[in-house]
Amino acid sequence: MRKDAMRETMTTGRAAARLAMWAFLGFFLLVSLLPLAWLLVNSLKTNLELEAAPFALPARPSLANYATALATADLPRLFANSVLVAACAVALNLAVASLASFALARESFRGREALHTALTAGVLVPLIAFMVPYFTLMTRAGLYDKLAALVLVYAAINIPVSVFLVSSFMRTVPKELEEAAIIDGCGFAGRFWKVVLPLSRSGLVTAGTFCFIYAWNEFLMAMLLTSSLSARTIQLGIRFFTSQFVTDYTGMFAAIVLSIAPTVLAYAFLHDKIVAGLTAGAVKG
Amino acid sequence: MRRHGNRNLGLIALFLAPALLLFAAFFLYPLGFTLVTSLMRWKGGGGMSPNGLANYAKLLGDSSFRLAMRNNAIWALASGFVQVPLAALVAMILARGPRGWRLLRTIYFLPNVISTVALAMVWVTLYNPQYGAFKALLGLVGLPARHWLGDPSTALAAVILQTVVYIGYYMIILLAAALSIPRELYEAAQIDGASTLVQELRITLPMLRGSLATCVTLAMAYGMRHFESTFLMTGGGPAYSTSTMGIALYLKMDALRYGEASAAGMILILLGTVLVAALRRALGRGDPLAEAAQ
Numbered sequence: 001m002r003k004d005a006m007r008e009t010m011t012t013g014r015a016a017a018r019l020a021m022w023a024f025l026g027f028f029l030l031v032s033l034l035p036l037a038w039l040l041v042n043s044l045k046t047n048l049e050l051e052a053a054p055f056a057l058p059a060r061p062s063l064a065n066y067a068t069a070l071a072t073a074d075l076p077r078l079f080a081n082s083v084l085v086a087a088c089a090v091a092l093n094l095a096v097a098s099l100a101s102f103a104l105a106r107e108s109f110r111g112r113e114a115l116h117t118a119l120t121a122g123v124l125v126p127l128i129a130f131m132v133p134y135f136t137l138m139t140r141a142g143l144y145d146k147l148a149a150l151v152l153v154y155a156a157i158n159i160p161v162s163v164f165l166v167s168s169f170m171r172t173v174p175k176e177l178e179e180a181a182i183i184d185g186c187g188f189a190g191r192f193w194k195v196v197l198p199l200s201r202s203g204l205v206t207a208g209t210f211c212f213i214y215a216w217n218e219f220l221m222a223m224l225l226t227s228s229l230s231a232r233t234i235q236l237g238i239r240f241f242t243s244q245f246v247t248d249y250t251g252m253f254a255a256i257v258l259s260i261a262p263t264v265l266a267y268a269f270l271h272d273k274i275v276a277g278l279t280a281g282a283v284k285g
Numbered sequence: 286m287r288r289h290g291n292r293n294l295g296l297i298a299l300f301l302a303p304a305l306l307l308f309a310a311f312f313l314y315p316l317g318f319t320l321v322t323s324l325m326r327w328k329g330g331g332g333m334s335p336n337g338l339a340n341y342a343k344l345l346g347d348s349s350f351r352l353a354m355r356n357n358a359i360w361a362l363a364s365g366f367v368q369v370p371l372a373a374l375v376a377m378i379l380a381r382g383p384r385g386w387r388l389l390r391t392i393y394f395l396p397n398v399i400s401t402v403a404l405a406m407v408w409v410t411l412y413n414p415q416y417g418a419f420k421a422l423l424g425l426v427g428l429p430a431r432h433w434l435g436d437p438s439t440a441l442a443a444v445i446l447q448t449v450v451y452i453g454y455y456m457i458i459l460l461a462a463a464l465s466i467p468r469e470l471y472e473a474a475q476i477d478g479a480s481t482l483v484q485e486l487r488i489t490l491p492m493l494r495g496s497l498a499t500c501v502t503l504a505m506a507y508g509m510r511h512f513e514s515t516f517l518m519t520g521g522g523p524a525y526s527t528s529t530m531g532i533a534l535y536l537k538m539d540a541l542r543y544g545e546a547s548a549a550g551m552i553l554i555l556l557g558t559v560l561v562a563a564l565r566r567a568l569g570r571g572d573p574l575a576e577a578a579q
Contacts, residue, residue, distance in 0.1 A: 024378065028393055029393075032392050032393050033392065035399070035407040035411075038407055054418050095303075096307060100305070124506070126506075126554060127510075128510050128553070129510075129550035129553045130311075130316075131546070132538055133314065134311070137315070156311035157311065159307055217401065219402050220512060220516075239517070256406060256407070260399050264399065266398070267395065267398040274398075278454075278461075
């Protein structure tokens with residue numbers, strides 16, 4: 001009898017714990033999806049519907065807001081600028097970081113460890129403290145208000161992360177493969193290009209994804225280093241060039257949905273790489 | 286190995302040169318530049334003249350900058366001791382492998398890939414006192430809406446509250462660490478009759494110590510350099526109530542007080558460095574350097 005009662009309190013206790021656990025997980029699920037859902041649902045509504053019932057689904061979902069957004073906000077131009085900046089920044093960053101990573105991961109020379117530490121320690125530097133020097137440097141180099149300034153800044157800022165990720169991948173390439181390549185007549189550059197680089201593809205994809213997301217989303221430097229439509233990115237567009245949306249919130253939501261689509265899509269396809277990249281160093285902790 | 290006299294030294298230098306050049310231009314030169322100009326009277330365009338520590342004295346004597354430093358401290362504490370514990374709790378639950386945990390992990394991280402600009406505008410509309418979601422939510426229970434972002438007494442809390450969407454970042458790190466704990470430890474505890482709660486407290490938490498230290502250090506360092514979402518949501522207002530050192534720096538630069546802006550940058554760097562060093566000392570293990578590189 002007493003045993004039964006005990007078992008009953010234990011199972012109710014366990015059920016309550018399970019309920020609390022799912023409520024907790026559900027809360028964060030809601031929090032993580034709420035901003036996206038809010039944007040998406042309201043971008044399909046009219047402004048009247050938004051004001052009357054912000055949470056309700058649209059009576060008749062309409063893509064009219066997207067047409068408005070594309071027509072009024074110079075959106076295609078800003079989008080193209082962002083694509084160009086992000087693509088060039090990723091290419092430059094991966095080229096530079098993979099060359100350096102090869103030297104750091106596959107060769108032994110004096111000062112190698114110190115160099116590796118110095119390069120990766122760059123992540124600890126609070127870059128917002130460098131608004132004045134970045135602005136001055138770019139102005140003096142004649143790159144102010146040019147897309148090239150953003151390409152350089154984004155590629156450079158991501159060097160610490162990329163060197164860390166790519167060099168740790170390159171370290172795992174078996175030495176024998178390189179030795180075999182040397183016997184086949186491969187030189188220094190051949191070992192890099194034909195052996196180590198192809199085998200580090202996974203690390204390159206991870207580093208490239210991080211760099212792409214950073215370059216696409218970056219706001220402060222883009223605001224600081226550009227001023228005209230020809231050099232501004234989509235983030236600035238959403239922030240400043242959407243003043244015509246001042247009363248048209250649903251049109252603005254449509255523009256924002258378009259602006260976040262590339263990174264969300266990249267994440268949808270490459271989330272495994274991102275998770276792997278984030279945890280590359282964590283498991284030893 | 287061939288520790289000395291690597292005959293490829295020339296090629297190695299060639300391979301390293303581009304990265305080192307960019308690193309020097311965008312990390313080392315700016316550091317020296319900021320230090321030097323923080324000691325100068327400089328209005329941007331024209332010449333500079335030595336100004337001793339006057340820029341620092343001016344900033345530290347300015348009540349709005351002191352408010353910004355206080356806000357950074359609040360950001361650092363909220364990030365390290367609210368965000369990270371919440372992330373740890375989520376990670377510990379997911380590590381037990383409830384149904385759909387992989388999908389949940391993926392979704393929880395999602396806000397971290399969405400631009401701050403987009404999310405800030407979402408939050409501004411959610412907080413809007415006329416048609417925002419919070420007005421509607423509170424209306425359901427009969428509470429009035431407030432101008433949360435426009436009221437100095439609620440603005441800082443409102444801006445900090447939205448960072449709850451970013452816990453997925455720390456959760457991913459902590460979950461990976463939790464999953465690497467040997468399962469045998471839990472099996473043994475189970476046989477000894479330890480409850481789930483006891484297992485979490487006696488096994489998981491101690492084993493996560495290093496990763497927790499890393500996350501707290503990272504979170505507090507990010508709190509010290511906080512800029513973007515506040516700048517986008519309130520611009521540091523109303524009445525500097527949400528300002529941070531980064532925003533103060535931006536405003537100084539905007540007012541062409543480049544010397545003072547550089548001094549603000551140096552204070553930001555120094556405080557951040559001291560904080561990271563102190564935390565690494567206090568929390569011991571964990572290697573924020575290596576892990577921050579992700």
